[in-house]
Amino acid sequence: MTNSTEQSNEGKSPLPKWFTIAAALALVWNLLGVMAFIGQMMMTPEMMAELPKAEQELYASVPLWATIAFACAVFGGALGSLALLLKKSLAQPLLIVSLAGVTVQMFHSFVISNSFEVFGPGGAIMPVMVVIIAIALVRLADKAKTNGWLN
Numbered sequence: 001m002t003n004s005t006e007q008s009n010e011g012k013s014p015l016p017k018w019f020t021i022a023a024a025l026a027l028v029w030n031l032l033g034v035m036a037f038i039g040q041m042m043m044t045p046e047m048m049a050e051l052p053k054a055e056q057e058l059y060a061s062v063p064l065w066a067t068i069a070f071a072c073a074v075f076g077g078a079l080g081s082l083a084l085l086l087k088k089s090l091a092q093p094l095l096i097v098s099l100a101g102v103t104v105q106m107f108h109s110f111v112i113s114n115s116f117e118v119f120g121p122g123g124a125i126m127p128v129m130v131v132i133i134a135i136a137l138v139r140l141a142d143k144a145k146t147n148g149w150l151n
Helices: 004-008 017-041 045-049 053-060 064-085 091-112 115-119 121-146
Strands: none
Touching (some): 017 064
């Protein structure tokens, strides 16, 4: 007969030390995204006027659905990362919402708008990093769920 402690640990592997570090870094990364979103939403006409004309036109042409995708990406990522740090199973669906938001946002940026023309090839580095990290965080949440690190 097993005691309740042994039963509660069945199917769980020990939480590796790197997991908490990765979750904390993910939270910092996504909070930077939240700050970028808030900064973009709070951009005044005076601030907009200081940008090059091509960037002004780019910002002015962003449709509401792309802005909503941006919000889902950063707030879903921040909440999902916080949930990872707190070892909550809600991390997985939140990070999937974030990845979906990132995908829609990048579709707008690189397929519909002319952001590549405005920012050039160097402007693709950060968006590629965003996509890679969003995918990695979903995979981390999947691994955490599979290994029983989330409750």
